[in-house]
Amino acid sequence: MTEIAILDPRSDAEPDGWADFVRRQRLHPVWAFDLMRVESWLARNPVLLATVRRDGRIVAGMSLVACLSWRRQRYAPPPAGGTRRLRPWLVEVVQPWLSGYPGVVFADEVEPPDRRAMVALFERELVRYLGPGPVGVLYRQLGDGDLAALTGRGRLTRAVDPVAVLHNTFADEEQWLASLPKKRRANLRRQRRIVAADPNLVVRGGPGRTDLNWTEASALINRHRAQFSRPLIDNRSPVAARFLATYLSRSDVHTLTYHDTSGRLLALHIMMDNEYSPALQHWAALPVRDGGRQHLYFDAHWRGIRYVVAAGRAELTDGRGLLELKSDLGFGTRGLHTVAVPRPMLGRMSR
Secondary structure, X not given: OEEEEEEOOOOOOOOOOHHHHHHXXXXXXXXXXXXXXXXXXXXXXXXXXXXXXXXXXXXXXXXXXXXXXOOOOOOOOOOOOOOOOOOOEEEEEOOOOOOOOOOEEEOOOOOHHHHHHHHHHHHHXXXXXXXXXXXEEEEEEEOHHHHHHOOOOOOEEEEEEEEEEEEOOOOOHHHHHHOOOHHHHHHHHHHHHHHHHOOOEEEEEEEOOOOOOHHHHHHHHHHHHHOOOOOOOOXXXXXXXXHHHHHOOXXXXXXXXXXXXXXXXXXXXXXXXXXXXXXXXXXEEOOHHHOOOOOHHHHHHHHHHHHHHHXXXXXXXXXXXXXXXXXXXXXXXXXXXXXXXXXXXXXXXXX
C-alpha cells in the first residue's frame, strides 16, 4: 500500500522514519527535519515536505515551496493545516538551500514504473492539499536519471545550467594540483603564500561552528547575493541569522571564515559534508574596495578540495555558477533539467 503525506514543518511533527530515510539515501544536512522547520518559519514562502510510504516505510521524499511570487511580506502566512488559497500558486519542487540537486528523492529500491506512479499520487495529493490555487509545478535541478519518473505528454522539459563536480580520483592534494593547468597551479601556490603571509588575516574553519556573529554572517551572504542579477523566477528569501545559527552549528556543516584582526568578517565559505558527495554551497565576501582581500576565493576552494581528498569522498559539488573558472580547478559538470507541469496535467503520467 502506498501513502502520501504533505507536511508543514512548522506545525507537523517529524514523520516516523524520516531520519532513517535521510541516512539511507545519503542526503545532505538541509534535509534534516529540524532544519527544515527553522527554514520554514523564516521563509517568505512556506517550505513543505512530502513523503511517500510503501508498506509503512518511507521510500520517497519531496521538498516543495508553494510560491506567491508577488508576495512582499518577509515571512510566510501562518500554518493552518494546509495552505489553501484561491489566489494562484506556483509550486516548486526544490531544495532551496542545495544548488545542483533535485527536490525529489526516491529510495534506491524503487523501480522506475513505481516512481512514475508515486509522482502521480503526489501531484493529486498536492492539488487536494493546496486547493484550487496551484497553476502548475516546477521540478527543478533534475539529473538525467530523474527524468524518466517525471516527463511525459504535456510536461515541458528544459536543460538548465549544470552543476560543477570534481570527481575525486586523487591520492593526495599534490596529485590534484598536478592535474591542473600549469598556469593555474602556479597562481594557486602564489595566492596561497599571499594569504598565509597576511598578518591582518585570521582564518578559521571546521564543523559545528558556534563562535560566529550570525547577524554579521547573514548580512554578508545577503549582500553578496544582491551584487548579482536575480533569475526571472527566484522565490528565495533573505538568509536569516537564526537559520544560520542552527545550520552552521551542525557537525556535518563546515564553515571557513576569514576575519581581519579587528574581528570584522571578510569572507565565509560553507560546505555540507556527506559521506559520498560534500557540497560547497555558499561563498560570500566583501569586495576589496570595502576592506575585503584578494585571493580568498581560491584559497577557500583549495581547503575544501584538500578536505575531500583527505577524507576519501567520491566527489565534491560546487554549485552552478562560474563554471569556466571552476574548470581550471579540475571541476567538470553534470547536466541538470527543469520539468514544468501545468495544472491540467498534474497527476497524469501518460507518455
